[in-house]
Amino acid sequence: MIWVAILVGGVGCYALKLIGLSLPARLLDRPSVQRVADLLPVALLSALIAVQVLASGNALEVDARLVGLMAAVVALLLRAPFLVVVAVAAAAAALVRLL
């Protein structure tokens, strides 16, 4: 099942890139299309964060993951690079679990 998900996702993501390269540029003339394109990643990433940090299956649960996310916020405010942010989030959650 994971292999199917990877293959379909891979082919689909490539197709999305190729379709874009082949479309006429005037498509972007419509401002609402441009706005939806900008906001789509924001909406999806925000929802992914919320679910990743607060959901356990079909239940909502506050645990060490939230501490990890808050540590990531601090790292980002301090302009840490991507890898550092990820490592800080993991380390903070791991520390809480150890205590």
Place this chain on the structure above:
Amino acid sequence: MTDQPEARRRAIVRDGVAVGVATGAYGISFGAIAVAAGLSVWQACATSLLMFTGASQFALVGVVASGGNPMSGTMTALLLGVRNSFYGVRLGPLLGWSGWRRAAAAHLVIDESTAMSVNQPTATDARTGFLSAGGSVFVLWNLATLVGAVAGESLGDLRTFGLDAAVGGAFLALLWPRLRDGISRGVGVVSAVVALALVPFTPIGFPVLAAAAVALVAGGATR
């Protein structure tokens, strides 16, 4: 004067490779997180090779990690991949490739290669920026995925190391630069609330897909 274009070309290539090193490095975290989510090393590497667009890849493994149907992870990955279509629309006339060159270039259409080519003054410079950034990210991202996946596998019980929290951190780091204005921040908060409200009542993976509707409504309604 004759070496001026050559000097400029070298400067663009140098910038492109620098972007590749910075971006490629975080492929390590993708590899480690993918293995922690339950993917094999080969599956992690295949994802980076075939999908080759970071946010979509993290979305797929994030849904798998939370116990969701992998296909709803694929749907989320595809929705995130839509932004690459819009990059392509801007890049198409700029790069001016057709046939097999366009087909090959398509795989390299990502955030970084777009950023390195849209601001170049000439088509030649745009192509140089696109290929140097896209090519170096591709090579390093895939190498780093392999390194991260192998290292992650040797760590054993990854949950205790906080790698599930690392997924949230990775998403946040990808989201952060996109929260430029009030509308973006509003859409972010509403999307998170909508997704959480749906968690108890819908299949795992669905709440994230439903959040796409927030972007559609906000993008269509705002002026």
